[in-house]
Amino acid sequence: EPEVTQTPSHQVTQMGQEVILRCVPISNHLYFYWYRQILGQKVEFLVSFYNNEISEKSEIFDDQFSVERPDGSNFTLKIRSTKLEDSAMYFCASGRTALNYGYTFGSGTRLTVV
Amino acid sequence: DQQVKQNSPSLSVQEGRISILNCDYxxxxxxxxxxxxxxxxxxxxxxISISSIKDKNEDGRFTVFLNKSAKHLSLHIVPSQPGDSAVYFCAGAGTSYGKLTFGQGTILTVHP
Incomplete structure (x- = not known):
């Protein structure tokens, strides 16, 4: 069964450093998403991406965050200057159509900011 | 943001019995x-998913029921199996590009 692949599985970074979280969505999918889950809290929407542009973003997704699909296969989330409160599991997801809401999540990247 | 709520943090069920997980929005x-x-x-x-124009959707052991007037949905698992032990999240989606709003999750434990 096709999978969404995320790397790395765990990233530790110093506060103020930039991090890039990487995702390879399922190849024939058109919609791409980032979600995060802070320990003990809900899974929260960050951003959706379609047709090479952001289609929606949450209040969390401020100027410190950016997304890119640099080469038609990878989908990246960049955090420019990490804060302690950015520590969370970050999940990438992809879907074939906007109406097919059962889209596929990756296994996540655990980001720890120290 | 409490748009989706799962009020039961955990549920414990015997193998073979029904598990009912609830969600309010x-x-x-x-x-x-x-x-x-x-x-x-x-x-x-x-x-499993359900459109707001339906009140029931079934897929194998899993059935989701939607009560729009009560703004309530539930997931029934029959029969429950130990491999079903996991955290279950309900989520709502509006008319945007598939943004999901999740509940807090319910930990289901199915005992052999």
């Missing part, structure tokens, strides 16, 4: 509801 703009299952160290796995 406040956002009338949701037009799709979904259930996801999550094991530790894995991402959420899609289980």
């Amino acid at each position: 406040t956002n009338s703009m949701f037009d799709y509801f979904l259930w996801y299952k999550k094991y530790p160290a894995e991402g959420p796995t899609f289980l």
Whole structure:
């Protein structure tokens, strides 16, 4: 069964450093998403991406965050200057159509900011 | 943001019996509801969805019921199996590009 692949599985970074979280969505999918889950809290929407542009973003997704699909296969989330409160599991997801809401999540990247 | 609430943090069920997981929502703009299952160290796995124009959807052992007037949905698992032990999330989706609003999750434990 096709999978969404995320790397790395765990990233530790110093506060103020930039991090890039990487995702390879399922190849024939058109919609791409980032979600995060802070320990003990809900899974929260960050951003959706379609047709090479952001289609929606949450209040969390401020100027410190950016997304890119640099080469038609990878989908990246960049955090420019990490804060302690950015520590969370970050999940990438992809879907074939906007109406097919059962889209596929990756296994996540655990980001720890120290 | 309490648009989707799962009021039971945990549920324990005997193998072979029915598991009923509940979810309440406040956002009338949701037009799709979904259930996801999550094991530790894995991402959420899609289980089943239901459109707001329906009141029931069934897929094998899993059935989702939607009561729009009560803004309530439930997931029934029959019969429950030990492998069903996981965290279950309900989520609502509006008319945007598939943005999901999740509940807090319910930990289901199925005892052999």
